[in-house]
Amino acid sequence: MEMVAVYVDRGYRTGLGTAFYDRLVELERLDKLVFSHRTVIVYGPRGVGKSELVRYWLRGLQERGRIAAVYVDARRLRGQHLVRALETRGLLVDKKNLAERLLEVLKDLDDRSTGLLQLTYHAIDVLIDVIREYASTRIILFIDEFHLLPRYMHKSDPASKYLDALDDLEALAGLLAKDPHYSNITIVLTVSEGFTATDLVLSKLHGYSTAWMLVEHLDVDHFRALYKEYVSLKSCGVDVDEVLGLVGGTPGYLPELCMLDRNTVVEERVPMWIAEVETGLSRARNVLSAEIFRRELEPREVIRLAYELINNDIAPLREPHLHALGQILTTYNIVYPVYPRGRDGIRYKPQYPVYRTVIELGYREGVETLLDLDPHRVYQEAVAKLHGHKP
Numbered sequence: 001m002e003m004v005a006v007y008v009d010r011g012y013r014t015g016l017g018t019a020f021y022d023r024l025v026e027l028e029r030l031d032k033l034v035f036s037h038r039t040v041i042v043y044g045p046r047g048v049g050k051s052e053l054v055r056y057w058l059r060g061l062q063e064r065g066r067i068a069a070v071y072v073d074a075r076r077l078r079g080q081h082l083v084r085a086l087e088t089r090g091l092l093v094d095k096k097n098l099a100e101r102l103l104e105v106l107k108d109l110d111d112r113s114t115g116l117l118q119l120t121y122h123a124i125d126v127l128i129d130v131i132r133e134y135a136s137t138r139i140i141l142f143i144d145e146f147h148l149l150p151r152y153m154h155k156s157d158p159a160s161k162y163l164d165a166l167d168d169l170e171a172l173a174g175l176l177a178k179d180p181h182y183s184n185i186t187i188v189l190t191v192s193e194g195f196t197a198t199d200l201v202l203s204k205l206h207g208y209s210t211a212w213m214l215v216e217h218l219d220v221d222h223f224r225a226l227y228k229e230y231v232s233l234k235s236c237g238v239d240v241d242e243v244l245g246l247v248g249g250t251p252g253y254l255p256e257l258c259m260l261d262r263n264t265v266v267e268e269r270v271p272m273w274i275a276e277v278e279t280g281l282s283r284a285r286n287v288l289s290a291e292i293f294r295r296e297l298e299p300r301e302v303i304r305l306a307y308e309l310i311n312n313d314i315a316p317l318r319e320p321h322l323h324a325l326g327q328i329l330t331t332y333n334i335v336y337p338v339y340p341r342g343r344d345g346i347r348y349k350p351q352y353p354v355y356r357t358v359i360e361l362g363y364r365e366g367v368e369t370l371l372d373l374d375p376h377r378v379y380q381e382a383v384a385k386l387h388g389h390k391p
């Protein structure tokens, strides 16, 4: 048997209750980006471990001194738990204290909803005061799931919610990049909405010292080791090859999938993944028909385009239709864009292997709608593919 070096930090507990696995490359890259940019946006497939990566990295900062970090969990903030939403590192003030000072500022605002700008502007001011007292040199403000900040939540239309969040982000990034008052602050954001990886967002933030950091799946060996520890703590109704074949190295899926057995996965969960892809593709069909092709596209044509999309690098100028498809499927969290270094193509990768299987099987079988696919076949093909790669 081949020996593989697995990086595991048993001194750290993740949200799953396990040790922290893998991510040495990502940690190094995040470190570089934070100290060379003012705004860092961490993006990637849902559940792969973006938030945990940044939390883990923040913890390591403690040992380096002279850097203060505040972590704001927008999900908890939404639940009005300011104290629980905050974590502080390297600040000689505890989070209760900090939360009180923040609340004092926030309560004077007429609008009770604490938006990103309100919160971060005031947080920054309060933090600067606090930091000055202790003469730290650098402040890192980490906002997890920034699009979930309360200000955006009462909007019913998701698109307008994102656009508002984007306007705020643009203003904030501009401020950090240009106003010397904020010159020792870096903001790190994680977002699980594909929207943030679209060209619209990229172009809006262009020139504001903003960096994107892509976090992809855990590698197979690390994921196997993590799975092993996880099942020793809890239990799991599906085996590791099934998990890997369906959702890849996505630790965020473990709690949900492990509660199911194989039959339930095939009969209930697989149809949901199929429906997710179908939703993205039918939206894309409408948009491409109206805005690019100017004729009604056949459903099969869109499945073929999706097949082409995930199997090739896309040149946006030469292939505007594929580029548009990639952007729409990114917004729907079906794919995510990877910008290869040194080449100008974009590769749109499926967020999970099962999405790839659905698109490829749909293409090969020539179905009218992906909903006609047999979940048993999707399951078998997804899991078999993994064995094909790893004999």
Ligand SMILES: Nc1ncnc2c1ncn2[C@@H]1O[C@H](COP(=O)(O)OP(=O)(O)OP(=O)(O)O)[C@@H](O)[C@H]1O
Binding pocket: 014, 015, 016, 017, 018, 019, 020, 021, 022, 023, 045, 046, 047, 048, 049, 050, 051, 052, 053, 190, 191, 192, 226, 250, 251, 252, 253
């Ligand atoms: N490197 C890792 N080692 C062990 N467990 C991890 C690791 N990364 C993430 N996890 C666990 O996997 C789960 C999902 O991680 P996390 O919430 O960070 O993902 P995410 O990418 O931020 O997801 P979302 O897209 O929903 O925001 C969490 O319970 C987390 O504790």
Ligand SMILES: [Mg+2]
Binding pocket: 050, 051, 052, 144, 145, 190, 192
């Ligand atoms: Mg997250």
